[in-house]
Amino acid sequence: MKPLEEKLPQEVRRLLKRIGHFTETEETPSYLVGGIVRDLLLGVSNKDLDIVVEGDGIAFAKDLGQKLKREVKTHRQFGTATLFLKDGLKLDIVTARREEYLAPAVLPGVSPGTLRDDLFRRDFTINSLALRIHSEGFEEIVDLFGGEADLQKGLIRILHPKSFIEDPTRIFRAVRLETRYGFQIEPFTLSRLKEALEEKMIERLTPKRRRTELILLFKESDPSKPFHRLNALGVLKHLHPRLSFSKSATRGFDRVHEVLDQWGNSLKPNPFFLRYLCLIQKLSFEDRYALSGSLAMTKKEMRQLMDLRIVQGRIGNLNQLKPSEVYAHLHGLSSEILLFLTITAKEEGSKKRIEKYLMDSRKVRLKITGRDLKTLGIPEGPLYKKILNEVLKSRLDGLLNTKGEELDFAKKNWEKRR
């Protein structure tokens, strides 16, 4: 067996051999390409297998899916298909294609092409390597643009000078890969990157594409690294003139790891939005809205920004407050906002109060209901809500424990109101 294959998990090796057989009987050359080849050479695990087919990729994927008895999802307009395999493995199959950029920062027109065309459309040399798939294992690496040498030297290099102008998302991609692997953007590439910034190419990206890049950055194992670099390169300023990667954002990112460990399973927060809140915490509320609008934030996320504005304007040191008062401040807030408040709480006491809310108060349910109030003879109406609310406050403050005590309290409360 050849050394490269040895680095692949056994199930992937077996799968590629089957694909190799299939490729040979169909006489359709296929190649493993992009990130998986890069990571294979670096000895890093990667579960996304990208395969380029010189021929009809969709037909190839459908036949292969049938053979492997696996579900195939096709995206006809892009000429791509995805096969979902065991153990979280994902196989993306694409028809080799040529790309033509008709305008800067706008998605290109595509047409079928050769393997060379397909590799030339890629972002960096280290992502332009391919391995032909055979039933007997891989042939040697297809390296048309010097990717292997750059991988050895640890360099991020574009394939042609207009690369960042044609697709400014590559600015984020360059920084992501550079910081992930401890590589360096080589000087020519760096100067082209800065030129694209000066020409305000990031501003020309659609909000959705900017959002996608942010999500990918937040998913890195240590997202502080790319954000520091994006800040130092002046990229963040092109998302918003007052956006920077502050010390508090760095601290926030570190704390996100901890809170996700602690609360991830029970509260299921969206890690993207939580990190986003940490990133933008130094911006004024007006600036936050403006930035969020330019990042295709959803209505729900915009509403949460509003909730945050309200709660931050209201709460001071929670340590001084009764549990029912803490509850009144925090009830109804999303898990992302609540966790963000614990991350940024200035006093340890406030943090403890929010944690107590998360652990206990938010789950408290009364032992009595409206039906019990009816049996007490209280006339039905909006008063029920008010009385039950008062019962809840006393429960939260530890003044009531049993159903009898709740009933008693409700009755007295009603009598007071009469």
Ligand code: ATP
């Ligand atoms: P990651 O490990 O972050 O997933 P990846 O390189 O596998 O990295 P993908 O986004 O899955 O990233 O892309 C797969 C391949 O597609 C890349 O290796 C690259 O060859 C190509 N590619 C992705 N985005 C671009 C782009 N914006 N411009 C050119 N080529 C791209």
